[in-house]
Amino acid sequence: MSEAAITESGDVLPGGMKGVVTDYSADKQSFHVPWGKAMMWIFLLSDTFIFSCFLIGYMTVRLSTTDPWPIPSEVFALSFGGDPIPLILIAIMTFILITSSGTMAMAVNMGYRKNRKATFWLMLATALLGASFVGMQAFEWTKLIVEEGVRPWSNPMGAAQFGSSFFMITGFHGLHVSAGVIYLLVIAFRVKNGFYEKRGGNYEIVEIAGLYWHFVDLVWVFIFAFFYLW
Amino acid sequence: MASEEGQQHPLGIYFWIWGLLFVVSFFSYMVDYIGFQGYLRWTLIIVFMFIKAGFIVAIFMHMLWERRALKLAILVPPVAICVFIVLMALEGDNTFLTRIEFFGESNFVAEPVHH
Numbered sequence: 001m002s003e004a005a006i007t008e009s010g011d012v013l014p015g016g017m018k019g020v021v022t023d024y025s026a027d028k029q030s031f032h033v034p035w036g037k038a039m040m041w042i043f044l045l046s047d048t049f050i051f052s053c054f055l056i057g058y059m060t061v062r063l064s065t066t067d068p069w070p071i072p073s074e075v076f077a078l079s080f081g082g083d084p085i086p087l088i089l090i091a092i093m094t095f096i097l098i099t100s101s102g103t104m105a106m107a108v109n110m111g112y113r114k115n116r117k118a119t120f121w122l123m124l125a126t127a128l129l130g131a132s133f134v135g136m137q138a139f140e141w142t143k144l145i146v147e148e149g150v151r152p153w154s155n156p157m158g159a160a161q162f163g164s165s166f167f168m169i170t171g172f173h174g175l176h177v178s179a180g181v182i183y184l185l186v187i188a189f190r191v192k193n194g195f196y197e198k199r200g201g202n203y204e205i206v207e208i209a210g211l212y213w214h215f216v217d218l219v220w221v222f223i224f225a226f227f228y229l230w
Numbered sequence: 231m232a233s234e235e236g237q238q239h240p241l242g243i244y245f246w247i248w249g250l251l252f253v254v255s256f257f258s259y260m261v262d263y264i265g266f267q268g269y270l271r272w273t274l275i276i277v278f279m280f281i282k283a284g285f286i287v288a289i290f291m292h293m294l295w296e297r298r299a300l301k302l303a304i305l306v307p308p309v310a311i312c313v314f315i316v317l318m319a320l321e322g323d324n325t326f327l328t329r330i331e332f333f334g335e336s337n338f339v340a341e342p343v344h345h
Contacts, residue, residue: 031300041304052311056318063322066329066336073262074343091259098255102248105290112238148343156341207237207292214290218283225279229262230272 040208044215047176051219054169055226061161070157072228075148076140090228093136094220100129101217104184104210111206116191119206123188126213130181137174141167169223176216184209237292247289254281 004015014022031038062069077084107122144150144166148157152164187209190196196203258278261271288294293301 031303032297033300038300041300045304045307048308049311052308052314056311056314059315060318060322060325063319064325064329066326066333067338068336068340070340070343073265077343087259087262091255094255094259095252098248098251101251101286101290102244105244105248106241108237109239109241109244157343158338158340211291214286217290218286221279221282221286225258225275229258229275 034204034208036208037204037211040211044211047215047219051169051172051222054165054172055222058161058165058169058227061165062159065159065161067159069159070155070162072230075144075150075157076228087228089136089140090224093133094224096129096133096136097217097220100126100133101214103129104213108207108210111191111203114201114203116194116197119203120188120192123184123191123206123209127181127184127188130177130184130213130216134174134177134181137170137177141170166227169227173216173219173223176219180213180216183212237295239292239295243289247285251282251285254278258282 004019005013007013013019073086074084076090077086078088079085103122104126107119107126110118110122149155150157150163150166152167154160155163187205191203191206196205255278258275261274261278266274293304
């Protein structure tokens with residue numbers, strides 16, 4: 001029933017939708033951080049489980065296949081005229097993502113110092129580095145599909161599960177980076193336009209966006225280790 | 231240590247961690263470049279991975295300075311993933327042995343990679 005009620009201590013609780021709001025907001029605050037930050041952490045926790053499921057699925061198919069697993073060091077090698085250099089593009093992508101994590105950390109710091117200009121430029125740099133990461137990933141996918149004939153169901157180099165694991169894991173990560181680029185751009189331009197000045201000049205939002213971005217970098221650390229290096 | 235002011239720390243610490251992440255990433259790339267194999271390779275990959283992940287979460291994501299209630303709420307649930315890994319490793323191994331038993335060894339002939 002959604003009628004008004006009286007608690008044991010004698011407080012009158014409203015009914016209807018107002019009651020729903022009262023009930024959900026009545027609990028004592030557990031995390032002494034802004035709610036947006038607590039929610040971002042909980043979202044990232046759920047995302048951790050999603051990526052873990054993908055990587056565990058990858059582990060399981062790699063363990064259980066009797067066909068040889070394609071050697072990532074050779075598959076992802078790139079030649080600049082001379083001998084192919086192992087994993088070179090992946091290494092560059094890794095360094096780009098770390099660089100973007102650094103600029104993001106700086107942006108958060110500048111946000112708390114209320115230096116809007118520096119925050120904007122640093123977030124813009126982060127977004128551009130993220131976009132270049134996605135661009136390199138698109139190049140890598142194209143090379144794998146067109147030149148090396150990797151498909152989600154087969155590939156000439158070894159176990160068929162290689163393609164499906166690769167496209168699933170890096171695709172989902174790339175989607176996260178793309179979403180992150182859009183998210184960062186929105187926040188960056190709001191910082192620049194003084195959107196948060198009208199809301200009391202609170203730049204906590206930059207840190208929340210930063211959490212998401214660092215998480216994307218974090219996931220890449222695991223993908224790099226387990227998919228490319230293993 | 232977290233307060234209403236938010237997470238404000240000296241810039242120096244970010245530069246240090248940034249540099250460290252570069253160095254450790256370089257080391258993990260070297261594992262492949264030099265071509266270590268077997269348990270040495272896997273150990274190095276895991277060690278470098280956890281060093282990088284730890285610094286990103288602790289410093290860049292400010293987990294080090296958060297209150298313990300938040301630390302526990304976020305860092306304890308992933309422990310369940312370890313159980314999942316063990317279960318699926320056993321399962322994968324079992325499937326592999328079953329396939330060898332009933333289908334025999336693979337006769338897949340790998341083609342060289344084109345560059």
